[in-house]
Amino acid sequence: MEAVLTAAVGLLDEAGESALTFRALAARLGTGVGSIYWYVASKDELYDRATDHVLGAVLATVEGLPDSDDPIDDLRGMAVTLFDAIVDRPWLATYFMRNTDVQENSLRLYEKLGQQTLRLDLTPRQRFHAVSAIVGVVVGTAADLGQEPPEEVLDGTVGRDEFLGRYARAWRALDPEEFPFVHEIVDEFDGHEDKDQFLAGLELTLAGLRLQAGVPPAL
Template sequence: MASRSRRPERRQEPLSRERIVGVAVELLDTVGERGLTFRALAERLATGPGAIYWHITGKAELLAAATDAVVAAAVSAGPAGPTGSGGSAGPTGAGPSPQDAIRAVALNLFDATEAHPWLATQLATQLSRTPWGTVAPRIFESLGRQVRAMDVPEAHWFTASSALMHYILGAAGQNAVNAEGTDTPGSEVDRDEFLDTVSTAWEGLDPDDYPFTRAVADQVRGHDDREQFLDGIALVLAGITALHSPGR
């Protein structure tokens, strides 16, 4: 009688909240919010929906947790690239200056919204509906600590940090929307062609009603979104420094 060979037991990674959220982020990246269902999540995790509900109560909590996971990774990461114009280094051996730390957080969040097309919408939702959750305080803390390190007077901490936060999320969110419109599969829109169309339309505006818009129309062509974003951060930081420098 032939002996049957035993199948090696298949080891599965224990189901945890962190693993569920990680797979949820993967699903959001590939199929979007509509495709993120507990059935799809259960299939990807090779488990039953009931096991997932033990860790996550519903889709709203799942989306919030996925958003927080991506944001946490962004604000805790180091510099994501060149600091752009207006960069300033801290003292030798003392690490990055507060301004450089802010630029790093800003650029990491900018890149996160590009890498995760669903993130911009979820950030707006989380910050407007549940600002007491983990997402808003996490971003605010990462910026506010650096604002404080810039010697901004305490009475102006909230305003300065809010200005940075609103610019970062607004500009990053708009860039994500623009990128989604030109990168959608099946879309025939090319970014350079799109910008050229905008520039041409602005150049054709009435010179009496839109003299300034016509004057900058050519600057729209071929501009670099990341560089423009960092230039905006430099402007906000310069304003904070000018208004709240010690001894002013």
Template sequence: MATRTRRSQRRTEALSRERIVKAAVELLDASGESGLTFRVLTERLETGPGAIYWHVANKDELLAAATDAVVAGAVATGATGITGAGEPSQEPEDGIRDVALRLFDATEAHPWLAAQLATQLSRNPGGTVAPRILEGIGRHVRALGVPQDGWFTTASALMHYILGAAGQNVANTESARALGPEADRGDFLGTVSAAWKRLDPDDYPFTRAVAEQARTHDDREQFLAGVDLLLTGINAGHPRTA
């Protein structure tokens, strides 16, 4: 009995929380949230459910941990122009663009992430996800010379734009897939553009005018253009002194 207990304990120790979360991310990437079950997870890790529950209490905790792991990789110190001492190692505008693109790319690489980010930020703002993102953006905001009483508003505005635009991009991709197995982004945008061009010219003159731009736009370029618009406003409101 003692030997069996020691073996069980060694298996539990070998099955770290990090391994469980890594496997969960892989399952989420492959099958989405519905594909992440403890049964499938135990099969993938070749263990029993008890060993997993030793590290993770339930699916909600596992989803939160998976989201946090992906976000941590996206806004890691050093990867986003922050030194080990916590200070920016590049121009703050470039640092903000870097954080923004890393989060944008993360939502593209992990289609489930956008929905989980919304869930974590609304249901669990005291968890680790919101502070990670806020810190990744906020250190660069501070370096921009924004007064301290404007740090939260400025960083929050950037965070809401970045996550909102990234989430909409994922939703558009999913909508394009819904058109059929042979459809792609171009087909989806072409359908949207054609619908806009058919709108009443008196009621929708602007939307008709930009219909062709919508069809041919580049998602990443549009995303960064939005970041730059915000940065232009921030710098205009809080010009840095030499």
């Protein structure tokens, strides 16, 4: 099973979900397609197990993070760790926690996040919503940022900053009375760092959780 999942993850990393077929996996392993069915019953199970295989390493990293006196700071560290993993492997976002009967590591990651909320004065519903919001910010933003860039950026014809600059110039040319917000933020958009955008969204979420739980900012 270890060899099957390692090969499956390799195919997903190289060319995304479309590359992972039983035929391609069998060719990578140097075996027949029928032998793959000894380990997984379907392509969906293969995706779920490949996701959980990768998340095992993410879980190990999260478990190795030092604890602090501030559970919200600890949530931040866990969230950033998961975000970095999904940005590196955008296909993870599609299958994260899709089937927790198979994905034990996904469920354990969810549990680790949730345990931090047990250190806060919240109701069960507030805890559920808090972890759901954090996972939504992490997975949603990472999936968005992990989308394959345009071909001209991939092949190096156009740099990322130049590509963003095209949109910035077009936005600056818009009527400021019709698009006052776009004009207000266009300089921030032009050349922005994607991870900064994620961290800002995460901080907004965690700040709301801190207020709800009545926890003062860590010194």
